[in-house]
Amino acid sequence: YIYSVTENGRKYSRVGKCTGHSSFVTHLDWSTDSQIIVTNSGDYEILFWEASSGKHATSVDAVRNLEWATSTCVLGFNVFGIWPEGADGTDINALCRSHDKNLLASADDFGKVHLFSNPCSQPRAPSHIYGGHSSHVTNVAFLHDDSHLISTGGKDTSILQWVLA
Incomplete structure (x- = not known):
């Protein structure tokens, strides 16, 4: 799940759910612009997600040259x-x-x-x-x-x- 946190951490609103891995998520990183998330899973998948919705980011052009904050x-x-x-x-x-x-x-x-x-x-x-x-x-x-x-x-x-x- 992806949540938006507002009001100095007092309010949480779910903005999306990332579904698609066939196994448990092992690692997660954010792009520097906070728009894309990348995850690894127990069955060696690498998936990219739009942080604003939790939907798959499937465009190679959208993720190819991203800078990662982590x-x-x-x-x-x-x-x-x-x-x-x-x-x-x-x-x-x-x-x-x-x-x-x-x-x-x-x-x-x-x-x-x-x-x-x-x-x-x-x-x-x-x-x-x-x-x-x-x-x-x-x-x-x-x-x-x-x-x-x-x-x-x-x-x-x-x-x-x-x-x-």
């Missing part, structure tokens, strides 16, 4: 290269783009954090790989000034802070 979707043309050869589609748990838009950080099922150049659209793109978690990494996030990266562990329940130089 970059957490692990499936997409600009992040294709984060996937290692032989990945089963669930090996990458999270993705985050730096605020200066130069880096992508991914969290994987093998306890690793990867740093890529953005965009990352070539297959098996090179990355810097960092270990520290004893099991899967559940999320990554850049601090506001991009000086550090935070990663969270799953089974090890740890929070690691990485200095970016």
Whole structure:
């Protein structure tokens, strides 16, 4: 569902419902103009939506050159290269783009954090790989000034802070 929030957060009005994925939604990003939403799902679909109505945005021209305010979707043309050869589609748990838009950080099922150049659209793109978690990494996030990266562990329940130089 998409809601319009007004009156300083006191009023919520439903403006649309996004229906079309065959599985659960795993990731969601907004365009910088807040007009388009992109979602990934558990069955590896990438769908685009008009934020004003929840209807499919099916025109390639409408979504091809969009700028994204966030970059957490692990499936997409600009992040294709984060996937290692032989990945089963669930090996990458999270993705985050730096605020200066130069880096992508991914969290994987093998306890690793990867740093890529953005965009990352070539297959098996090179990355810097960092270990520290004893099991899967559940999320990554850049601090506001991009000086550090935070990663969270799953089974090890740890929070690691990485200095970016």
